[in-house]
Amino acid sequence: MTDSELLVVGVDVGGTNIEVGLVDAQHRVQARAKGATPVDGPEAVLTAIGELVAALGAEPLSVGVGIPGVVHDGQVLTVPNLSGWHDPFDLVGELTGRLGLPVTLGNDADVGLLGEWLAGSAVGARDVLGLWMGTGVGGSLILDGRPYHGVRGAAGEIGHVVVQAGGALCTCGRRGCAEAYAGRRSMQGVASAMVEAGWQTSLFEIQEQEHKPKLTSSVWARALEAGDELAGKLFDTAVESLGVAVGSAVNLLDLDTVIVGGGLAEKLGQPLADRIAGAAAPWMLQPSPDLQFTVSALGDDAGVVGAAVLSRAALLAG
Numbered sequence: 388m389t390d391s392e393l394l395v396v397g398v399d400v401g402g403t404n405i406e407v408g409l410v411d412a413q414h415r416v417q418a419r420a421k422g423a424t425p426v427d428g429p430e431a432v433l434t435a436i437g438e439l440v441a442a443l444g445a446e447p448l449s450v451g452v453g454i455p456g457v458v459h460d461g462q463v464l465t466v467p468n469l470s471g472w473h474d475p476f477d478l479v480g481e482l483t484g485r486l487g488l489p490v491t492l493g494n495d496a497d498v499g500l501l502g503e504w505l506a507g508s509a510v511g512a513r514d515v516l517g518l519w520m521g522t523g524v525g526g527s528l529i530l531d532g533r534p535y536h537g538v539r540g541a542a543g544e545i546g547h548v549v550v551q552a553g554g555a556l557c558t559c560g561r562r563g564c565a566e567a568y569a570g571r572r573s574m575q576g577v578a579s580a581m582v583e584a585g586w587q588t589s590l591f592e593i594q595e596q597e598h599k600p601k602l603t604s605s606v607w608a609r610a611l612e613a614g615d616e617l618a619g620k621l622f623d624t625a626v627e628s629l630g631v632a633v634g635s636a637v638n639l640l641d642l643d644t645v646i647v648g649g650g651l652a653e654k655l656g657q658p659l660a661d662r663i664a665g666a667a668a669p670w671m672l673q674p675s676p677d678l679q680f681t682v683s684a685l686g687d688d689a690g691v692v693g694a695a696v697l698s699r700a701a702l703l704a705g
């Protein structure tokens with residue numbers, strides 16, 4: 388058996404979609420499957436993962452899963468952006484039982500950054516912040532050349548760094564977090580409220596045209612491209628808020644690399660990373676002259692490739 392036949396499956400559970408890929412030892416995605424993320428709780432999500440893995444029609448050695456929540460010891464403690472997840476859930480135990488394969492679990496932002504670090508934009512970097520713009524704002528860290536998870540796996544939550552004390556209500560229940568201004572779910576809430584207050588925008592028409600259940604990254608990208616005033620205004624606020632959070636993170640950690648990923652980064656590319664760099668600059672005290680802001684190289688595949696890497700590493704560790 389050659390290296391490239393040592394296939395593992397990476398699963399990226401997002402707030403909107405679940406993406407599954409069959410990944411070889413060179414981190415290449417050989418086959419993929421995708422479906423909408425069920426909104427009725429963990430059992431439905433497990434069923435969807437099982438169906439997508441089966442749809443790959445392969446015999447993988449193991450499965451790695453990235454999920455947008457706090458993960459500790461194979462348990463999902465909380466998943467703020469998925470409906471129906473209330474209590475801690477033994478995802479590794481349940482999914483191993485269903486698939487009959489070894490399963491490894493990580494936070495989606497952590498596995499995404501792992502993918503970028505081993506096979507994408509952050510190869511060779513030592514101190515890295517991964518910033519993922521999606522339904523929420525995910526974050527992850529590599530410090531001193533190794534992934535950093537903190538005491539309980541909750542480190543790197545750049546989305547819940549407070550950028551305005553007493554500010555807008557965040558999905559986490561606190562106020563003034565970066566995610567309250569830059570997470571797509573929060574931005575949609577503000578857009579709806581502003582439309583009710585009489586503002587004009589093409590955002591919701593584009594959503595209808597594209598048959599999307601919510602304002603997705605592609606909807607935002609189209610509205611921004613068309614010069615939609617409200618979309619531009621909300622997006623400016625999002626970028627400025629992320630700039631405050633990232634600038635503070637750089638002051639705290641003296642990073643060499645900031646990776647910007649997620650659905651919006653996929654659509655907008657390096658100009659988005661450049662805009663966040665510009666927004667962070669005024670807040671940075673003494674940044675490294677080598678500090679780079681780079682868009683994710685793996686794009687939509689970062690989560691799948693990273694989850695596969697996590698699973699492969701667990702296999703090697705036995």
Ligand SMILES: [Zn+2]
Nearest residue numbers: 547557559564
């Ligand atoms: Zn928050």
